[in-house]
Amino acid sequence: MPQSPIRKLAPYAEDALKKGKTIYYLNIGQPDIKTPQIALDAVKTQSLDILAYTRSEGSEAYRKKIAHYYKKHHIDVNHNHIIVTTGGSEALLFAFGSIMDIDDEIIIPEPFYANYNGFSVASGVKIVPVISKIDDNFALPPIEAFEKLITPKTKAILICNPGNPTGYLYSKEEIQKLADIVKKYDLFLVADEVYREFTYDGNTHYSILQESGLNEHAIIIDSVSKRYSMCGARIGCLVSKNKQVIETALKFAQARLSPPSLAQIASEAALETPQSYFDAVINEYETRRNVLIEELSKIQGVKVAKPKGAFYCIVELPIQNADDFAQWLLEHFDVNGETVMVAPAAGFYSSPGVGLNQVRIAYVLNTESLIKAANILKEALKVYKN
């Protein structure tokens, strides 16, 4: 079982805190945004006297409301196409288990969300990476690069859109290219769309289930975690119009009995969150992104792919090894007692030796903190010796 790249640094962060340092956490995707009040209130005003199992696939009322949410996003599904899961994590596990046997392969553009590695090990399947490049802003690699990797064991292509850790938003044309290849080779296209709402510069998200002809191939992974700043709820869903996928995923869901009941109440209520909440949140993230990219681009030798969505970016630094640098920042560096914690990007690549000089930065802090954090990086790079 691989360790998440973010976790290796935790002991150094603990030591830094013990020494009285302040840390700006740019390493994790835990937003500081408040959960919608309507969701918090729903938990407080419910009147259950038994916290009983819910249906394994999630309550019908909640799934019907989720279907309505998708319709508003031009994704035409009904509640029978939806299985409520314990976070997007479990939706991924169910998807891997439902479409692959032991030793089967799934192609994923790298860098990718590091926990995909853990889910592949847990499911006994193999991730085959196809590299996307910072110089292309992490756009979809050429389709020929995918085709070269397809073997009889290949069962699916997985994308994260908008991307963690890249912040890249796939265009309609890119989704159509992926649609063509999965139809040509009869593969599944799994899309982790948990950051659907987080798009900037007026760009809109194009879901794989908006693409016609993909009904038998498309599986959406979704979650309330980031959308409503409810990471701790652990509610997500798997969405597919492929009956066999849903039937198989349901067996996995039944084996673990039920998703959490209180969190489903919060998540159902969260669907009533007013648009003004999202407008404010997206505006805040876009501002943060702009500030962060501007500050980073002032630092000599730093290259950054400007994200179009989600709240991460991959930053290339004028160093040799970001693992060492990130550890050094915690152990040996500070500006007036303050330092930063970043996620070395090598853990987001499956190919060995790639991304060693890159880090992932999550802009989940307010702009004032982001400016301070970027300044700390700038000062650190002045004195850091590889």
Added chain:
Amino acid sequence: MPQSPIRKLAPYAEDALKKGKTIYYLNIGQPDIKTPQIALDAVKTQSLDILAYTRSEGSEAYRKKIAHYYKKHHIDVNHNHIIVTTGGSEALLFAFGSIMDIDDEIIIPEPFYANYNGFSVASGVKIVPVISKIDDNFALPPIEAFEKLITPKTKAILICNPGNPTGYLYSKEEIQKLADIVKKYDLFLVADEVYREFTYDGNTHYSILQESGLNEHAIIIDSVSKRYSMCGARIGCLVSKNKQVIETALKFAQARLSPPSLAQIASEAALETPQSYFDAVINEYETRRNVLIEELSKIQGVKVAKPKGAFYCIVELPIQNADDFAQWLLEHFDVNGETVMVAPAAGFYSSPGVGLNQVRIAYVLNTESLIKAANILKEALKVYKN
């Protein structure tokens, strides 16, 4: 992925309800007992404004309180031996993943909790059953029967104590026999102890971690689901003093990020549940068991293993195929518009063709309903033609 044996009947139950029949649900382990008020209140009075991730292994405060709970039960562990999981289900998945590789084997006395099958498929490992018999009240099979099944691929023995679906409570001597064999062959002993408190006739539970010399071998699977009638919370834990097991399980925990946050609040508060709650609950279940066993023993041709714990029993019926009988009860039988739903026991056996004439009954209904349900079974057996 195998289907849970309880699920196959669901469509027939739906049809029966549509026809206006009343169903006594003896098929599932969803108690009708109220959740402790202290746990329900904790959720209503918390004042989180962000439902954030908790630590992957569960909050330290909660784990310290769990350790204190174990000490009261003569199980000497501290919070570092505990990983909070999303239900006992996830604790089982983590245990399977942490101690076995693909194709490894785990020996389990059958009949066993049917979802173990699902977790073994999800983990790519093989369950090797060793039969326990209704005529022995489902006591531990002879150790020689285990020894015959041990191969180089065998990594563990798994027991459920008190047992679902048998209600059997292993004696201290039986646990010691298992301790000897896992030490002799260097195996893990995994014990699903979620029904720890549910013991009757003055018997007490003996945990595998009360047995000395098992620290490197023992893994406890636990859950708040039945203890506090909080099945929907989805909070459990994995407990082991084996450092490597905890370190590996932690990686699985980190990959899925966090257990549910609201449910951890409820579960932490539930640890303050007064003893009077348990006294009343255990007394209620013991009464239900006595009533159920008495009523069933009045029926000609019925054999039942008297449970010493949990709230299930395996009942042998004078029929050939319990699958057909259970379906027939829903489709074609009623007493004054009322019928019963039972779980055919074959799904709790891994060996083919065993337990075909047995059902599992969960005594999770009040005594009045149990008497009516037993009477319906009695009348049904009078007219049922194999």
